[in-house]
Amino acid sequence: MxxxxxxxxxxxxxxxxxxxxxxxxxxxxxxxxxxxxxxxxxxxxxxxxxxxxxxxxxxxxxxxxxxxxxxxxxxxxxxxxxxxxxxxxxxxxxxxxxxxxxxxxxxxxxxxxxxxxxxxxxxxxxxxxxxxxxxxxxxxxxxxxxxxxxxxxxxxxxxxxxxxxIQIPAYNPKERGDFTWVHIGGFTAEKNHLGLIEIFNRAVIQGIKGNLRLIGEGPLRREIEKEVQVKNLESRVGFLGVSENPWLEVTKPTVLLLPSTIEGMPAVIAEALCLAIPVIAYAVGGIAELKSEFPSLVLVPEKDQSSFLQAMVSVQENYEQYLAKCLKDIEKAKSYFxxxxxxxxxxxxxxxx
Structure with missing residues (x-):
């Protein structure tokens, strides 16, 4: 054929x-x-x-x-x-x-x-x-x-x-004490970077540890950079650009944040599941369908920033428990994707x- x-x-x-x-x-x-x-x-x-x-x-x-x-x-x-x-x-x-x-x-x-x-x-x-x-x-x-x-x-x-x-990406991170909160995706309206920066700013005020890494490019990047400056988050938020394998850009422990307003079924979630990386996301579009297949996913109601923030705090304070759930989902994820x-x-x- x-x-x-x-x-x-x-x-x-x-x-x-x-x-x-x-x-x-x-x-x-x-x-x-x-x-x-x-x-x-x-x-x-x-x-x-x-x-x-x-x-x-x-x-x-x-x-x-x-x-x-x-x-x-x-x-x-x-x-x-x-x-x-x-x-x-x-x-x-x-x-x-x-x-x-x-x-x-x-x-x-x-x-x-x-x-x-x-x-x-x-x-x-x-x-x-x-x-x-x-x-x-x-x-x-x-x-x-x-x-x-x-x-x-x-x-x-x-x-x-x-x-x-998906092709399961290479992932052999160095272990560090600080958390890496990572978002991977183009700077477009549906990826909701502005909402993510607002959530992370509230998290910083509340005393959350670690830095946020934004991987990708897109038309809204400058707007997001300005928002980071306005909120004085330059020391906590990094812009890493496009990468052929973004998972090589982060350390361990890493948590994927995905506050999208709409999604079909993002490959980045599939990759995180196959790598046993905890995921916090809004339950929108096709993402919501994955919860029954993969219990380790932490999904919160769309646009509920307070619940998203609470999920971040919970994952950080109980990281080993969340990691154990992710490890149970790996083999099924590799087959499913x-x-x-x-x-x-x-x-x-x-x-x-």
Whole structure:
């Protein structure tokens, strides 16, 4: 089987990283896989093959038929049986380009987020409903993501939930007495860095130990840096930028903080579970579904900063107990988030569509 994966760009974001890991897993299983990006990017995605770039320079280029033709010619040369769009502008671009693709491979959209969150008006909703109907099959990362898509766009296409798979990252931290509170994610509104800084400021006032490390980049970074300065937290909050393996940037004990306002199913939680790192998160989106599978997760009601702070205090004061719970979840997490399991589920879906 030949598969073409379409990604937004080479960047340190969950959709692109997972697509690259899944593509690499398929290659190791003997399938032919091409990875194509819409926009230029410089992050080193975990894919050993060449990543072709269509060179689009703005979102307006999505609507240019010349770019559809370039992609259609690429498809004609490779002749894949499957083309899978993976987040960002890829659904829109694949749907539009499909009118120029003659051999009609199966078109799959991998929904790793919560699509309704980005819909601002009825025109956008109808346009995305049209794009989804151009697909032969849909995959969502969680039941929450699936329900959101179904209830918003009514696509009437085969639609399966397939949780993400991950490569278990290297993690051999030096042990230190101080806590490392870490957040890993792009500086975007849905990741709620402003809320995290407010929670951490209250925690510092209350006497909590350790420092907060923010790993990632994004459009809101400067705003968050200014907020840290306003609250005089420069000595307690560090900005570490993008890292190919962020877990190598932290010491032990480490606790992951994730106060997102919306999530499909973040890979960073999967990684933490596989590394026995305690997680405190808002119970939003697909995250809430994981609690029944992994009791070690500490989930609090959305936007409840006081409960989030209380959870931080509890984890710090009873760290060994929380760590013991995490250790019990490791083997199940490695199986649940296995790339081999994910690749098998995707392959089976391809054959059934």
């Amino acid at each position: 030949k598969i073409l994966f379409l990604i937004h760009k080479k960047q340190a974001r969950g959709q692109e990283v997972f697509a690259a890991q899944l593509a690499q897993e398929f290659v190791q299983q003997g399938l032919e896989v091409n990875l194509v990006s819409l926009y230029p990017g410089s992050f080193a995605l975990p894919f050993e093959g060449n990543i072709q770039c269509l060179g689009l320079n703005s979102s307006k280029a999505i609507w240019n038929p010349r770019n559809w033709k370039v992609f259609a010619d690429l498809v004609a040369d490779f002749q894949p049986q499957i083309i899978q769009a993976n987040g960002g502008d890829t659904l829109k671009f694949l749907a539009l380009s499909s009118f120029l693709i003659s051999d009609k491979p199966k078109l799959i959209f991998n929904n790793g987020g919560v699509m309704s969150h980005y819909i601002r008006n009825e025109i956008q909703r109808k346009a995305n409903a049209f794009f989804l109907r151009r697909m032969n099959g849909l995959v969502s990362v969680s039941k929450f993501s699936q329900t959101d898509l179904e209830n918003t766009f009514f696509p009437r296409r085969p639609h399966q939930v397939i949780p993400i798979g 296995s790339l081999k399991r994910a690749s098998r589920d995707f392959f089976n879906f391809y054959t059934q569509v």
